[in-house]
Amino acid sequence: MAIVQHLDAQFAKGLADWLNQQTDIPVKVARAGDRLEGGKILIAGTNDHLVLQSNLTLAYTPEPRTCPYRPSVDAFFDSLAAHWPDPGTAVLMTGMGRDGAEGLSHLRAKSWHTIAQDKATSVVYGMPKAAVELGAAVEILPLEAIAPALVNAKY
Incomplete structure (x- = not known):
């Protein structure tokens, strides 16, 4: 991780x-x-x-x-999309701006399971909102559901 x-x-x-x-x-x-x-x-x-x-x-x-x-986050996610051999799970959480949204979209295109934090539990809903708007998130979860989703991930 x-x-x-x-x-x-x-x-x-x-x-x-x-x-x-x-x-x-x-x-x-x-x-x-x-x-x-x-x-x-x-x-x-x-x-x-x-x-x-x-x-x-x-x-x-x-x-x-x-x-x-x-x-x-985009730089990191893009490097995962380019080099990691198998799909995994990526999460984009609360934060200002759009960083991570495009990278999360690139991971989703590579069959990764992608999660964005929901608006209600985000302190700042900029980054996850941008990912949701791009269709980059397979799931949109509240903060308390993200760790269980990672534990139960198929990847």
Whole structure:
């Protein structure tokens, strides 16, 4: 599992530490060269974009430089669509702007199960709303239903 959140690099370690207190699943800041593996959570940890490379290792890149959201969910989702060998599950949650909507759409086109958080439980309904408007979400779920959906996912 990977978490890509618009979060300045100086806060990533604190988020990882806090999440480690909330779950039994180990959480750490992703480093270049790490791999996505079952049973652990990696958090994007720089102001560059976290991406999956063709060799299935993670890397950070400043491109696209024009993207105001750092790290960009679209950049990460697009790299998954390009390189991950099998469909999985992707979730787009509360946030400002449209980041992640197009990437979620690209994953859906690759047969991924895609979930957007619903309006009622979103603090800011920008990102999930954009995904819903694009038809990128297979499911639109309230916050409390997202974790059970991930646990019960076929992928």
